[in-house]
Amino acid sequence: MARFFALGPLVLVLCLVLFKAKDSVTQPDSSTLTNASITPTNATEGPTEIPQKCQYSLIKNEDKAFAYVVNISSSKNQSYKILIMDKNNNLFNSTGSNLQPLKIKFEWLKPCTVYNVSVNGCIPNGNMTFTSSDKDETVSCTNVSKVEKMCFNGKINGIQWNLSECIEITKNNSCKTEKKHIRFDTCNYTVNFEMPPVTPNISFNEAIPSQFKWNNKPTQCNDTLKVNCAYDKNKIPKIYDVNVEVSLLPNKKYSCTGEYPYKKQTIKSNKLSFNISCDFKRNYTFTNISQNFIDIPWESPLEEKCSKIRWQNYLATCTQKNSETKKPNPSASCLQTNSNSTRCSIKELWPYTTYECKCNATVDQEKYEIFSGTLQTSPAQPNFTMPIEVHLPSHNSFAIKCDNLTGSNVWNVWNGEKGIFTASVKRKSYEVASQNNSECWFLFSDLNYLTTYDIEVTAKNKQKLSTTLTATWTTKYNDKAIIGILAFLIVVTSIALLFVLFKIYLLKRKRTAEDEEILLTPEPLRRVEPIYAGGLVEAYKNKIADEGRLFMDEFQSIPRIFSNYTIKEAKKSENQYKNRYVDILPYDYNRVTLSTGGEDNYINASFIEGYREPKKYIAAQGPKDETVVDFWRMVWEQKSSIIVMVTRCEEGNKTKCAQYWPSLDRETEIFEDFVVKIRSEEHCPDYVIRHLILNNKREKGSEREVTHIQFISWPDHGVPGDPSLLLKLRRRVNSFKNFFSGPVVVHCSAGVGRTGTYMSIDAMIESLEAEGRVDIYGFVAKLRRQRCLMVQVEAQYILIHTALIEYNQFGETEVSLSEFHSVLNTLRQKNGSDPSLLEKEFQKLPKFKKWRTMNTGSSEDNKKKNRDSAVIPYDFNRVIFRLDIEGNQTSDPEDEEEYSSDEEEESNQYINASFIDGYWCNKSLIAAQGPLPSTAEEFLLMLYQQQTKTLVMLTDCQEDGKDYCFQYWGDEKKTYGDMEIEVKKTETFPTYVRRHLEIQSLKKKEVLKVDQYQFLKWRGRELPENAQELVEMASIIRENGHYDNSKTNRNVPIVVHCNNGSSRTGIFCALWNLLDSAYTEKLVDVLQEVKNLRKLRQGMVETIEQYQFLYTALEGAFPVQNGAVKTPPAKDAAQVINETTALLTEPNSTSGADQKEAEESTAAESNEQGAKESSTAEAPAAEGDGEKATSEGPTNGPTATVEV
Known part of the structure; x- marks a missing residue:
């Protein structure tokens, strides 16, 4: 016994050595649990000292968060390796300590398996063996794109084991849970397979309506299969149920797939592609077509598969075929008479007209053409409504005429194929004569004198439909049978002869008394053809070529004065002081006569005819101080509400016109019977608008508003270089016109040059708008028949042409602020791919490429001073400065022009x-x-x-x-x-x-x-x-x-x-x-x-x-x-300007023949420099009128730059 106890420690040491050797086998990292088969190896290590106070125990967890807990009790705070092994030495390892016990999770453990737990370096305290629980596993399919069988690959609780089980998917086990039992150490383990359905097979009967069928549907699967259909990649696919009636669209290429939801995935069926082909169009016999009505019947397709389509929103249209004249918007309506038939009616058509007709209907917002064809309406009676014109070629004959039914719209008037005209003449219901003709013109002769006849003209088309018009006319007396006509003629001739002799006697007396009133026959006018709008530019180019020779020849061919019109009243001695210039006098036949001035009824003013409007204007000389009262009397008597003044009161130190209106500081001026008040005055750069009130003291309680528009941008010499200024003046004048006002009074100084130019531009624009052409030459000649020297110099004649070109090219582009937003919206609107009106307006703009010289900026010395070689200043308006700073710092433009002379080129510096x-x-x-x-x-x-x-x-x-x-x-x-x-x-x-x-x-x-x-x-x-x-x-x-x-x-x-x-x-x-x-x-x-x-x-x-x-x-x-x-107030509307001083500073001028030559020479030079420095001056008469000229040179007229 003592020996046994003596050997005990030795045995214990040997056991520990063996255990240590087993533990020395290489293990997976403790941070990750793995399983492996353990093969024992021989231990070579020496004995390990075992701490006496390290023990471990195994405790089962009751709350099912994890399986077991390994508790370690140690005197040292260190980590220990923990081993978990089954009987086959499959090993899990991890670490733990007394402060951090190991929790064994369920997913680490194989079901129904015995495990042993050990801790390296520690002594167990209690039983270290346990058996894992049996827990069923549920398996579902993870890839359902093509499912044929379900497999379990031995992965239980997240751990791979060497197990594998598969079940084939059939119609019988689809949508069921299949159980599979696996035998382990201590128990049977059950795996639950949640089976998906077998791959669905769907079909569709190609008809409308129809159903989608799930052909291989397992009985145990529910009806959650949906069919996804698409026919257009731009359309959102639609989802349909199976076994439910659906109405797909005809004639669409569908692609459909069944989709069955399974575990947040989708199992797709076979793919169906089909097209439900339907033929909607039919050949019909149209029995209900009238003169202005077409009835189009339509029946559903005969095929059974298309017969039950549910149509909505029928629409029918008919468009005239091959016609230039179209009747807009014929009305159409469609009515579904029953489930298979529809009738579309188109009304308000024209007779005997071919139409392209279409009928459309929609199914589920998709439009289908159910009918298209060419139809013709029935003929009707000719639309013959023109009045009959009856003429009498002789006293016993009729010539009957009406407008022929010809031209591009014959079909529209005849309402059938063109036919013939028949005219008959009846007397007391009995037909006297009858004629047929292809044109509406007939002559009936040898009729009775002084007899009333009934005339009938019938137009009959080839469809035998006719329309008849009637008239009544009476022949004249028998001129061949009048007795005594010769005696009457002899008497009349004798009286006429005596009258002629008497007139000859009177004329001889007049030659002796008034030599100036000899009647002269004017030279015949040149034949100048009117100019059409499209030819204005070309006509101008032709006439301005060769230094404007054609312009000069054309202008000089118009007589300055038509001497066959008398000027007797203007020549009277008592009236001569009222004339500003002795040679500009009104003709007697159309002068303005004052009716309220007693015997003193003369004023130097003439009525002027406008474009198709008699007495539209009054052309007057600028009032003198002595004639201001007469001027206001004329305005009052003629009820004129607009006065256009085309001059300044003083130009070049010469008085051009008396100031006949009150200034703002005086407010009121009294001219005998007339009281003139100024209500407001608006100053603009080119004109001044004054709103006046005119009172006649003899007519109490009566006052009239008179608008006075003074154009101040006409230069002393020549004409405005920019014709758009006169177009702008015309717009201002026309904005104040009203229907009830009298003639527009227009005056300059003499009332002929500038006055005639303005009137010509105004009238010719109206002609351009009404006829598309202008007769400038004829109108100027017509003006001079009404007042001498109207359009006085060639420069003014050319200005009329350039103004009309400007108007024709650009039109009216000025916009008032009150209409700006609405006009801008219109300009911005676009119609499809066509440019907007704003873009078209921009395209009208001329580019003016190299229209002036750029010699200075393009010179070799100055090229380096330009940033952009494409932007070089023109010579005529480049900024010129002197290197010599002593020069005048605030020099006038005229001084600057002097700097550009060749003599001072060195002192002038270039800058861009x-x-x-x-x-x-x-x-x-x-x-x-x-x-x-x-x-x-x-x-x-x-x-x-x-x-x-x-x-x-x-x-x-x-x-x-x-x-x-x-x-x-x-x-x-x-x-x-x-x-x-x-x-x-x-x-x-x-x-x-x-x-x-x-x-x-x-x-x-x-x-x-x-x-x-x-x-x-x-x-x-x-x-x-x-x-x-x-x-x-x-x-x-x-x-x-x-x-x-x-x-x-x-x-x-x-x-x-x-x-x-x-x-x-x-x-x-x-x-x-x-x-x-x-x-x-x-x-x-x-x-x-x-x-x-x-x-x-x-x-x-x-x-x-x-x-x-x-x-x-x-x-x-x-x-x-x-x-x-919202517009700001006009800040310059009440500016006071003294009319006695020039509004724009101009150089002084002199009068006389020498001055005329100088002015013409200056104009000729300035003409070469551009439109703003234009033309010849208007030479003054003896009194110094700046408008008048006695000669015109070839260079007269504004220079026009025209781009086509």
Whole structure:
């Protein structure tokens, strides 16, 4: 016994060694549980010291969160390796400690298996063996794309075991739970297979309606199979149930697939592709077609599969075939008479007309054509409604005529095939004669004299349908049987002879008394054909060629005075003081006669006929101080409400007209019986509108409104270079016309030159609109038959042509602010792929490519001074400055033109900048490119000499890595040659920066203060993102620079520059002028503004986007509020101007023959420089009338630039 106890420790040590050797077998990492087969190895290690206080125990868990817990009790806080093995030495290992016991999870354990637990280095405390529980497993299919069998690959509770079981899917076990039993160590384990259905097989009977069938549906599966059908990749597929009636669409290629939901997946059936083909069209015999009605019957298809289609929304249309004249919108209606039949009726058709007819119907919002064919309506009676014209070729014959039924719309009038006309003449219901003819013209002769006949004219088409018109006419007496006619003729002849002798006697007396009244036969007029609208440009080009020789020959062929019209009243001695010029007198036959002045009824004024309107105008001389009362008497008696004054009271130190209206400061003037009050006065750049009240003291309680429109842009010599100014004047005059007013009074100084020009333009535009052609030559000759010397010089004659070309090419593009938004909406509307009206308007704009010379900017010395070779200033309006700073800094434009002479070329410096005409003044803007480093001095010198107060910069110095402008200013004073610039103050705003600059020349003491506005919201874009930000900056510039109310500031140019001086500068200049026009006149004309800019500099507003931007900016600047456009008040409406001084400063002129030659010479030279410097001056008579001329040269007339 003692030996046994002595050997006990040794045995214990040996057991531990063996256990240690077993434990030395390589195990998986403790962080991941794995199973492996253990093969014992020989232990080579020595004995291990066993801690006496390390024990472990196995405790079963009761809350089923895990199976067992291995607790370790040790004196040392260390981790121990824990081994879990079954009888086949399949091992799980992990770690644990006294602070972190091991929890054995269910999924680690194989069902029905005995496990033993051991901890390396610890002594067990209790039984370390346990048996895992038996827990059934449920298996489902994870890939149902093509399912044939279900398999269990021995993965139980997430652990792979060497087990495998499969069950084939059949119709009998589909949608069931199949059980499979597996034998383990201590128990049987059951695996539950949740079976999917066998792959569905579906079918469809191709008919409407029909059903989808699940052919192999297992009885135990539910009806959750859905059929997904699509026929168009752009359509959303539709889902249908099986065994339920569905109505698919005919003639559609369907692709359908059955879908069965299984465990959040879808088992798909076989794919069905089919097309339910139906033939809807039928050959019908139409029995119900009348003259203006077609009845189209339609029956459902005969095929059984298509006979039950549910149709909706029938629609029938008929369109005339091969016809130029179409009757719009015939009415159509369709009625479904029963389930298989429908009848469509089309009404309001034309007789005997071929129509293309179609009937459509819809099924489930899909449209089908159920009928199409060509049909013809029945013939009807001819539409013969023209009146019969009866003429009497002789006293006992009739000539009967009516408009022939010919032309492109014969079918429309005959209502059948063209037939014949029959005319019959009846007397007391008895037919006297009858005739047939293919044309409606008949002659019946040898009728009774003084007899009443009934006339019938019948039009009968080839379908024997006819219409008859009647008339009654009476023949004349028998002229051959009148007795005594010879005696009567002898008496009449004798009396006529005596009368002629008496007239000869009177005429001889008149020759002795008044030699000037000898009746002269005028020379015959030249035959000049009218010009059609489409030929205006070509006619102008032909006539202006060869120095305008054809114009000169044509104009000079019109007699200046028609001497066969007397001027007796104007020649009377008591009336001669009333004539401003001795040789411009009204003809007696159409002079205006004053009826309320007693015997003194003369005034130098003539009634003038307009286009098809007698006495439309009164052409009058400008009133003299002595004739103001007569002038107002004429206005009162003729009930005239509009006076057009085409002159200024004084031009070139010469009095042209007396001021016959009150000024604003006096308000009222009394001219004997007439009281004239001025209610308001509106000043615009080219004209002044005065609203007057006229009272006659002899007629109490009566007063009339008279609108006085004075055109102030007609130069002293020549004619306006821009014909659109006169078109604008015409629009203003016509806006004040009313139906009840008398003739429009038009006067200049003499009442012939400018007056006749305005009347010709007005009348010829009306002719152009009414007839599509103009007879300028004939109308001017007609004017001179009514008043001598109307359209006095050739330049005015040419101006009429250019004005009509301008009107015909561009039309009316001016828009009032009150209509701006509605007009803009119309312009923006598009019809399919056709360009909008706004795009068409832009396409009308001429490009003016190289229409003027650019010799200076294109020279070799100056090419390097241009940023963009495509944008070079024209010679005629480039900004010229002198390198010699001693020159006049505020020189007039005329002085600047002197600088361009060849003698001073060396002192004139080139800069890429152009004068731009503003709304109020010419040359009030300068468009310049961004300065280069080499041109900074010239740029500052230009600002200094032009005395510029405002500078607008529309770019950054650099954008997108490109140099747009040299920074000619800095934080400190900078010097460029003789010029210095310094920034005194900088103000930064969200959309722009305002810099207060001071510029000085080292040679002068004067300092020029300039405000620079740099716009920030254009960088990197073709156009500003927000147009209103640019409008707001322009408004701030206008307010800070006092450009609204200071004429002096308007004359000082604003300099605007971008990279090339055109792309962005053109938009700003156009917007600046358009805003001026809107503020002043409540009118804008974008096309004319852009056209004028293009004439002044290349590259201005070149794209449709820039053109649309101007409209968008105006749209935002004048928004609609409460249904009306919010417009600012006209700030210049009440400006007072003294009429005794010229509104525009002009050089003095002299009178006499020498002056005439000088004026003609000056006009000839200026004609070469463009439209604004136009033509020959109107030579004065002895009194010095600036309108009159005694000769015309070949260069007379404005230069017109025409692009076709």
